[in-house]
Amino acid sequence: MRQYLDLCQRILDEGVWVDNKRTGKRCLTVIDADLTYDVAANHFPLITTRKSFYKAAIAELIGYIRGYDNAADFRALGTRTWDANANENSAWLNNPHRKGEDDMGRVYGVQGRSWQKPDGGHVDQLAKIVENLSNGIDDRGEILSFYNPGEFHMGCLRPCMHTHNFSLLGDTLYLTSFQRSCDVPLGLNFNQIQVFTFLAIMAQITGKKPGKAFHKIVNAHIYEDQLEMMRDVQLKRDPYPAPELKINPDIKSLKDLETWVTMDDFEVVGYQHHDPIQYPFSV
Ligand SMILES: Nc1nc(=O)c2c([nH]1)NC[C@@H]1CN(c3ccc(C(=O)N[C@@H](CCC(=O)O)C(=O)O)cc3)CN21
Numbered sequence: 223m224r225q226y227l228d229l230c231q232r233i234l235d236e237g238v239w240v241d242n243k244r245t246g247k248r249c250l251t252v253i254d255a256d257l258t259y260d261v262a263a264n265h266f267p268l269i270t271t272r273k274s275f276y277k278a279a280i281a282e283l284i285g286y287i288r289g290y291d292n293a294a295d296f297r298a299l300g301t302r303t304w305d306a307n308a309n310e311n312s313a314w315l316n317n318p319h320r321k322g323e324d325d326m327g328r329v330y331g332v333q334g335r336s337w338q339k340p341d342g343g344h345v346d347q348l349a350k351i352v353e354n355l356s357n358g359i360d361d362r363g364e365i366l367s368f369y370n371p372g373e374f375h376m377g378c379l380r381p382c383m384h385t386h387n388f389s390l391l392g393d394t395l396y397l398t399s400f401q402r403s404c405d406v407p408l409g410l411n412f413n414q415i416q417v418f419t420f421l422a423i424m425a426q427i428t429g430k431k432p433g434k435a436f437h438k439i440v441n442a443h444i445y446e447d448q449l450e451m452m453r454d455v456q457l458k459r460d461p462y463p464a465p466e467l468k469i470n471p472d473i474k475s476l477k478d479l480e481t482w483v484t485m486d487d488f489e490v491v492g493y494q495h496h497d498p499i500q501y502p503f504s505v
């Protein structure tokens with residue numbers, strides 16, 4: 223938790239104001255942040271200086287794993303976080319590739335599970351990684367990439383967390399995740415949970431021990447309308463100790479994740495937190 227607060231403070235101390243054309247807002251911005259999560263010790267990186275809705279963050283991750291392309295499917299899993307990008311951004315609403323209400327297009331998990339090949343076939347990047355890791359293989363290219371510039375025009379948003387690179391050392395699994403753009407008050411609260419949970423769940427279904435997860439962020443920002451709450455409320459609070467994440471041990475395969483898993487299969491133990499803070503969201 224301390225590393226999150228340090229990043230917030232660093233943005234306040236060293237950040238540079240940058241105009242953002244897509245949202246029409248200014249962001250206080252720093253470049254390059256590294257966060258590390260100890261998944262082996264189960265120190266779940268849940269924000270404690272405000273109430274965090276972690277089930278929504280895990281629901282997003284499961285939706286990516288399943289290759290969802292529709293905000294309604296995300297809602298059914300337990301998160302409304304894609305509603306605005308799917309249905310309220312005028313550039314996407316006017317895009318001829320949008321297939322109707324709730325469509326997100328070829329974003330995130332669609333690329334992860336079904337990257338189009340020039341010959342008409344598809345690549346399932348995640349299935350290949352699970353297969354290799356389960357067999358003890360790390361070919362130094364266990365990479366899940368959502369970043370497909372050739373199809374940016376077919377999706378509502380370019381992926382922010384765009385690459386997850388798994389590594390095996392003996393029977394310990396590591397994850398290095400790359401993020402190009404990070405809304406620190408809102409997005410990072412979710413992204414920390416997702417990087418941690420992704421390593422924990424991949425270790426579980428491939429029969430490995432989880433090690434550490436390394437989260438590398440390029441552009442880390444606070445939107446102008448979030449700044450006051452961050453500076454005057456959240457950063458004035460003292461953090462509580464990290465809680466633990468409990469995952470249903472019956473989840474044993476990618477198929478389980480794709481078929482029957484719900485948010486009831488994830489539970490956080492020992493979560494002490496301050497009151498919620500509602501930060502503005504920029505579409
Ligand atoms: N500007 C922006 N920031 C983001 O973090 C973001 C996007 N856009 N677009 C795509 C996804 C959607 N994400 C979101 C969207 C909404 C919340 C949000 O409103 N979180 C609330 C609680 C939500 C709930 O109750 O489930 C929060 O207080 O954390 C978080 C992440 C992350 N991403």
Ligand SMILES: O=c1ccn([C@H]2C[C@H](O)[C@@H](COP(=O)(O)O)O2)c(=O)[nH]1
Pocket residue numbers: 244379380382383403404405406408409410413
């Ligand atoms: O997982 C996510 C998804 C999105 N974000 C934030 C980062 C930016 O504030 C916006 C995306 O805007 P771009 O103009 O495409 O950079 O969403 C996040 O933090 N985490």
